[in-house]
Amino acid sequence: xxxxxxxSPFKRFAEDFFSSPTAVIAGFGVLVIACLAIFAGPISPQxxxxxxxxxxxxxxxxxxxVGFDGFYYLLGTDEQGRDMLSAMIYGLRIxxxxxxxxxxSAVFIGMSLGMLAAWAGGRIESLIMRAVDIQLSFxxxxxxxxxxxxxxxxxxxxxxxxxxxxxxxxxxxxxAAALVEIRKDYVMAARCLALHPMRILFGHVMxxxxxxxxxxxTVQVANAxxxxxxxxxxxxxxPITEPSLGLLISNGFGYLLxxxxxxxFYPGVMLLVTLVCINVVGDHIREIxxxxxxx
Amino acid sequence: MLAYLxxxxxxxxxxxxxxxxxxxxxxxxxxxxxxxxxxxxxxxxAQEEAIRRLGLDQPVYIQFLQFLKxxxxxxxxxxxxxxxxxxxxxxxxxxxxxxxxxxxxxxAVLIGxxxxxxxxxxxxxxxxxxxxxxxxxxxxxxxxxxxxxxIMLFAVFWRVLPSGGRGETTELFGVPVSFLTLDGLKHLIxxxxxxxxxKISLVIRLSRAGTAEVSLQDYxxxxxxxxxxxxxxxxxxxxxxxxxPVVTVLGLExxxxxxxxxxxxxxxxxxxxxxxxxxxxxxxDRPVVVAYMMxxxxxxxxxxxxxxxxxxxxDPRIRIKAGKA
Numbered sequence: 001x002x003x004x005x006x007x008s009p010f011k012r013f014a015e016d017f018f019s020s021p022t023a024v025i026a027g028f029g030v031l032v033i034a035c036l037a038i039f040a041g042p043i044s045p046q047x048x049x050x051x052x053x054x055x056x057x058x059x060x061x062x063x064x065x066v067g068f069d070g071f072y073y074l075l076g077t078d079e080q081g082r083d084m085l086s087a088m089i090y091g092l093r094i095x096x097x098x099x100x101x102x103x104x105s106a107v108f109i110g111m112s113l114g115m116l117a118a119w120a121g122g123r124i125e126s127l128i129m130r131a132v133d134i135q136l137s138f139x140x141x142x143x144x145x146x147x148x149x150x151x152x153x154x155x156x157x158x159x160x161x162x163x164x165x166x167x168x169x170x171x172x173x174x175x176a177a178a179l180v181e182i183r184k185d186y187v188m189a190a191r192c193l194a195l196h197p198m199r200i201l202f203g204h205v206m207x208x209x210x211x212x213x214x215x216x217x218t219v220q221v222a223n224a225x226x227x228x229x230x231x232x233x234x235x236x237x238x239p240i241t242e243p244s245l246g247l248l249i250s251n252g253f254g255y256l257l258x259x260x261x262x263x264x265f266y267p268g269v270m271l272l273v274t275l276v277c278i279n280v281v282g283d284h285i286r287e288i289x290x291x292x293x294x295x
Numbered sequence: 296m297l298a299y300l301x302x303x304x305x306x307x308x309x310x311x312x313x314x315x316x317x318x319x320x321x322x323x324x325x326x327x328x329x330x331x332x333x334x335x336x337x338x339x340x341a342q343e344e345a346i347r348r349l350g351l352d353q354p355v356y357i358q359f360l361q362f363l364k365x366x367x368x369x370x371x372x373x374x375x376x377x378x379x380x381x382x383x384x385x386x387x388x389x390x391x392x393x394x395x396x397x398x399x400x401x402x403a404v405l406i407g408x409x410x411x412x413x414x415x416x417x418x419x420x421x422x423x424x425x426x427x428x429x430x431x432x433x434x435x436x437x438x439x440x441x442x443x444x445x446i447m448l449f450a451v452f453w454r455v456l457p458s459g460g461r462g463e464t465t466e467l468f469g470v471p472v473s474f475l476t477l478d479g480l481k482h483l484i485x486x487x488x489x490x491x492x493x494k495i496s497l498v499i500r501l502s503r504a505g506t507a508e509v510s511l512q513d514y515x516x517x518x519x520x521x522x523x524x525x526x527x528x529x530x531x532x533x534x535x536x537x538x539x540p541v542v543t544v545l546g547l548e549x550x551x552x553x554x555x556x557x558x559x560x561x562x563x564x565x566x567x568x569x570x571x572x573x574x575x576x577x578x579x580d581r582p583v584v585v586a587y588m589m590x591x592x593x594x595x596x597x598x599x600x601x602x603x604x605x606x607x608x609x610d611p612r613i614r615i616k617a618g619k620a
Contacts, residue, residue, distance in 0.1 A: 134310055137599045138592075142554035146588055149576045150321030226437045230558055233439045234573055249440055253562075257458060261447050268440040275435040 016288040023284035029277035037093040044086035046071070055081045060255070063262050076262040078251065087248060088267050092274070094244040098155060099224030102162035107217055109163065110170025111209070115201045117171070118178035128171065135168040144227055148236040158237050162224050169216055177209040211289045218282035222275045229271055245271045296607070303603060307596045314592045318585055319362050366589060372582030376575070381586035385568050390470045391461060392567030395486055395559065396552045398474070400545060402491035407498025408541065412529065414499065415506025426499060433496030438555055442489040442562035449485060457482050459564035486563040490555060494548060498541055505537030512536075550598055553591070 018024055036043060046053045058067040058081035065073050067081075075084040117125040135143075144161040151157040181187060182205060190200045229246025231237035233253075238244050243251070245267045252264025337345070346352050350361065365371050371381045414423040433441075450458035462482030464471040473479030509515060510533060518532045557569030564570065568587060575583035 130306075138595055139551045139554035142557070142591065145557060145572075146318075146591075149572075149584055149588075150318065222435070226435075229437050230439055233437075234558065234561055236573075236576060246437070246439075249443065253443060256443060256447055257451060259451055261451065264440075264443055265447065268436075268443065271440065272432070272436050275437075276432065279431070279435050 013288060017284065020284055022280060026277045026280035026284070029273065030281055033092065033274050033277065034096070036089050037096045040089045040093045044083075044089040045074075046083045046086045048082040048087040048090055054083075057081065060260055060263075062260075063266075075266045076260075078263050079255065084262060084266055087243070088245065088270050091243055091245040091248045091267060092270060094155075094238065094242050095225050095228060095246070095271070095274075098158055098228050098238070098244065099162065099221050102159045102224050102228075103166065103217055103221050105159070106163045106166035106220070107170050107213060110167040111174045111206065111213065113167070114171040114174030115178045115205060115209075117175045118182055119197065119201060125175075129175070132168040132172050135165070136172070140165040140223070141227055141230060144231060145234065145236060148231060153236060153239050155238050155242055158228055158231060161231070162227060165227070166220055166224065169220065170213060173212050173216055174209050177212055178205055181205045181208045215282060215286045215289060218278060218285060222278040222282065225271070225278075226275060245274075299607060300604065303600060307600050310596055311589075311592060315363065315366055315589060318588045319359055362585070371586035371589060374575075374580055374583050376578050376580045376583075381582040382590070384583060385571065385586055385590060388566060388568045388571050390472065391565060392553065392556050392560070392569060394472055394474065394483070395490060395556055395565060395567060396549070398483060398487035399490035399494060399552055400549070402487055403494035403498050403545065404541070406491070407495040408502045408534070408537075410495075411499040411502030412506045412533065412537070415503040416510065416529065418503075418507065427503070430496040430499045433492050436492075438489065438493065438558045439562055441492050442486075442559060445485050445489055446562070456485050458485075459562075461566055486559050486565050489562065490552060490559045493555070494545065494552070497544065497548070501541050501544060502537050505540060506533055509533050509536045547602070550595055553594070 017027070041047070048054065055068055055071075058065075058071070058073070058077050059079050061067065061073050061077045061081075063074065063076040063084075065076065067073055067077070071083070073083050073085075075088070077083055078087065113128050117128040143165050147161040147164060148157060151160065178201075187200060187204060190204050195203075225245075228237055228244060229249070232244050232246035233250040235250070238247055240247070248267040249264045249271070252260075252262075252267070255261075255263050343352075350358060353361070362372070369382060373379065374381050374384050377384055410426050414426045417423055446458045449456040460482055461473055461479065463476045463478040464473050465475045465479070466472075467475065473483045515528060515532050518528045523532075553569075556567060557572060559565065560567045560569035561573050571583065572587045574580075575587070
């Protein structure tokens with residue numbers, strides 16, 4: 001007697017994902033970027049924020065120059081003689097960690113409020129959903145900018161601003177998914193067992209709302225990186241002591257007009273590659289998880 | 296309908312009131328404008344005189360009440376730095392931003408629709424792939440970096456266009472505009488293009504999807520069967536029918552253009568309201584920041600109000616549902 005082989009959902013997902021070469025390349029890119037950010041210390045040629053390692057004599061060298069003491073600068077140096085490649089890797093780490101923390105918190109808050117809205121209904125639901133509507137009717141960049149004008153500079157404040165502009169997307173999506181799930185039999189069964197509502201929501205309903213959330217979260221990470229970079233460029237984002245990619249680009253802006261393009265060009269390329277990779281992977285995951293576009 | 300209108304109007308008013316409160320109290324805690332704006336080398340009497348003149352000696356709640364009174368009467372305080380009424384200052388910078396926004400929209404339509412239609416008509420051609428790849432990059436790159444790259448190419452390497460400023464302006468119906476002089480036009484191209492890139496990508500996607508859908512319709516097949524020239528089929532039968540979604544989305548994007556103008560104006564030193572906002576944040580010029588916020592919130596609340604009203608007029612289900620809730 002033969003049994004029908006059962007494909008696990010994860011295996012099916014992996015097979016679908018590897019069917020597209022573009023997505024595989026982009027996924028590999030995301031992996032490389034993540035590794036660069038995590039192992040920034042050992043990977044980068046110098047520690048750009050250790051004053052003992054940088055040499056002011058090597059300031060503003062073009063890409064490919066050899067420095068005063070024989071150090072090879074692949075992507076050139078900035079005004080203070082900092083190796084651009086190292087500064088970019090450290091900047092990438094700050095950009096990524098800020099946006100990951102922000103999106104993680106936004107997912108948690110948005111999911112909790114979305115499920116609460118779906119579960120409670122009535123006034124609580126309309127209050128939460130009105131807040132979502134109002135939030136989404138303003139452009140994210142403008143809201144974040146105005147929030148930071150009030151809060152002031154700082155990594156923590158950028159994260160707060162990002163969470164505040166992103167939670168609404170997750171709340172709206174989760175509520176829609178949870179409304180469907182809550183009517184299903186397994187939730188009814190859990191209710192009959194007199195489980196605590198928190199346990200039903202987080203243990204039973206939440207895992208079934210995850211697929212759309214994963215897609216939105218991927219795209220929102222890219223958005224968060226872009227918003228953070230724009231805010232830092234405008235001078236209301238991260239402080240000068242923790243330069244993200246956006247701040248590096250902003251610092252290079254002043255030298256651009258005198259032809260020293262590499263100080264803002266290469267951090268921008270890294271930002272672009274990061275965003276394109278994440279967006280392509282996000283697009284592909286959406287296609288796989290959406291039953292309508294499935295072949 | 297009237298009940299819905301009143302309810303919706305009340306909600307808009309509530310949003311304005313909440314924003315006003317948050318904005319005022321939030322900004323009150325940022326920093327002390329006294330330190331920034333008053334010359335520390337002045338004698339004590341002059342310093343106190345300046346504090347009194349700026350109204351900073353009053354308790355917070357009195358400042359807040361005066362602020363609320365000001366909001367209601369359209370008087371949003373006097374700029375600490377420029378010493379002119381904040382609202383007047385913003386309104387004087389508004390034409391520059393509107394001119395930029397208008398040309399960005401124009402570029403989006405003039406560049407986006409032809410490219411998108413081409414990609415929709417010939418989806419397999421290499422040109423279409425380049426267009427679609429470009430639109431992904433246009434979506435993904437942050438606006439400010441695109442601006443820097445435009446400056447790098449056109450102003451630094453090729454030296455054909457200026458890197459910033461507004462250039463020579465002429466008066467048109469009493470409003471200064473750039474686009475009527477050659478110098479002003481040169482200054483306008485790069486910032487308008489920068490602001491337009493995102494919209495161009497959006498319009499490309501919309502018009503490609505629209506073209507792909509419309510070209511399969513019977514009336515297009517019929518037009519071809521009648522022996523009409525390809526130019527007429529594409530330029531009349533297809534174009535007219537893809538315009539509806541494009542115009543709707545671009546209309547809704549108008550607010551976003553004003554928001555992103557902040558970035559573009561900062562990159563190109565374009566003297567509009569966005570640059571004014573960023574400068575004022577840096578200088579802690581509280582009345583101008585507050586006035587900008589109140590004006591933008593008001594603008595968005597009004598846009599949303601009118602969009603909702605238009606929808607409810609077109610679709611009775613919305614007002615019935617809202618009436619019950």
